[in-house]
Amino acid sequence: MEDTDQLPFVLENAPLKQDAAGHVFPDRYSIKEVGTDRTLTCFEAPNLQVTIKAGLTVTASAARKAPPGTIYLDGVAQAEPFLDHEKKVYNLDHHEGCVRTFTLATCEQALIMCVKGFDLRDREWKIFANEPDLDTILAIWILLNHQRINNRDAIHRRSLFALVRLEGIIDAIGLELRELSGLPADLLQKLMRIIDRLRMEELELKKGGEWSKTDFLAYTVGVLRKLDQFLIKLGELDDFKGIEELARIELTNNRIAVVVASDLGIYELEPHLIKLYGNRLGWVALRRGEKDYTLRQMDLFMPVNLEDVYQRLNFMDPAVKGRINVSRWGGSGDIGGSPRNLGTRLLPGEIVSACRDVIEKRSDIRHVKRFLSSAVFSMLIVIAAIAMGQNWESARWLGRETLGEVFRSPVVGFHTALLFFTTIMLGIVALRRPWQFGLMLPAGKDWWRLLPMAILCGFTGDMLVPDKMMFAADPVAAWTIALVLIPLSLELLFRSLVHGMMAQLATIQDSESRWFFSGPTIGSALLYAATIGFQMTMMADSPMAFLTNGILIKYIAVAAIFGLAAGMIRERSHSILPAWLFHAAAVATSLFAFGPA
Structure with a gap:
């Protein structure tokens, strides 16, 4: 059984870039810019996008009518906490429409949902927050790591539960009532030191009057990395393979097409893709260079195969333009790639759009x-x-x-x-x-x-x-x-x-x-x-x-x-x-x- 009393003591003294056993924690989080929008993603949950904007709020009616795959955190939606499983819209909150003293904090709500089997792999999700306090960041960490929550061999579950419970008490009813967490006195002190360390930069920025000018996404990434070292077991990420999702699109029958970037070959990458996307992956394009891609059909029962995709890509690609005597997209029915000589001039989003066109043109x-x-x-x-x-x-x-x-x-x-x-x-x-x-x-x-x-x-x-x-x-x-x-x-x-x-x-x-x-x-x-x-x-x-x-x-x-x-x-x-x-x-x-x- 995991020794909850001893573990935090070890972790709170470990360096931030390398754990006590010499294992280096990989950087699993990134910030993407699409036009004027910036989102935070985790390489192990590329279908989740986190947006944090100061002062962001939506009305109760707008929250209820939000697009499927929307999660509001800690005060963004000016409405009572709700779980709309039919519409796939959720509000994890303890501000409006509830008795705050009797309502679990946002991070506790997120933890309970994930422990009860909330699976976020079935679609794209957009998570909205308006301030990265520790309650919100813990909720974000839990959602981004939802696949690890129920894996007792992957994380220190009891340490996570204790940390979330203590932060929930503090955030909901105040620091002076932290003993309501029911934690032993020595463990409570150790967890408080961890919380203080996680909030150190926040307190310094607020004290200096710089909090409102802070890049909230960059700050959140820093705290998420610290939480990785506090909560993920030593060596668990040794086999982590950096897979960056560049584009994704819905196809049909709960299937998707994605473009990813990785140092691995397509066959080495397949087990990791299955872990990330489950059985939803229809086609995947692996970027091997700036203009070179490998195409792979992951679902052998797709209504069309890659031959149809090649035809569409050759029609769309400015580097091909359907001409003869030039390199073209091609290969077999289950694996192929981009033009060999000069590569493609298509963007990742255009490649997945071609995949959807092939499906939709049958209509x-x-x-x-x-x-x-x-x-x-x-x-x-x-x-x-x-x-x-x-x-x-x-x-x-x-x-x-x-x-x-x-x-x-x-x-x-x-x-x-x-x-x-x-x-x-x-x-x-x-x-x-x-x-x-x-x-x-x-x-x-x-x-x-x-x-x-x-x-x-x-x-x-x-x-x-x-x-x-x-x-x-x-x-x-x-x-x-x-x-x-x-x-x-x-x-x-x-x-x-x-x-x-x-x-x-x-x-x-x-x-x-x-x-x-x-x-x-x-x-x-x-x-x-x-x-x-x-x-x-x-x-x-x-x-x-x-x-x-x-x-x-x-x-x-x-x-x-x-x-x-x-x-x-x-x-x-x-x-x-x-x-x-x-x-x-x-x-x-x-x-x-x-x-x-």
């Missing part, structure tokens, strides 16, 4: 929502372009009354506006990932196989071309509009903007993949065909007659077929340029074969 609802949002964007651009075309007064706007008849045409106005509004939207959405929208040089060569399909569509005579009047007025301008303005405006809208938006969660072709019709190719082709049909109807001399004579169906069918071919060209070349060139080739074929409409 039909996600695809429908993406299609509808893309349709709305394209519809708004087309409507704006129609409005511009109907009110096209280029000569007056440019102050050139001698401007040619061709450039006064509403058709020119429509496609100029279409090009303008599409370019504006691409500048907004494609800035971070231009390759996702085909804004790069072509790759591969097999997309040339689709040239006959474009020529065949041109031979139908149903491609959108300027009318005879424009060619009669200015042939050079008309050919420029036919081969440049019209194809470019349509391809940028449908094969760049719309296709790129739909490709966010979809599996698409690349220059080395098998041939198939992807969701973005089909979706963009449908929207393209609908727009062509609408435009042809509006351009007809008698729209109602045009709708009923059957010609419209032919235009829409040809547009849909060409849209499918252009989408495949866009995907296999990774670029919008071949789609534009093949569109121009189809238009040129139509003009040479049938002349202007």
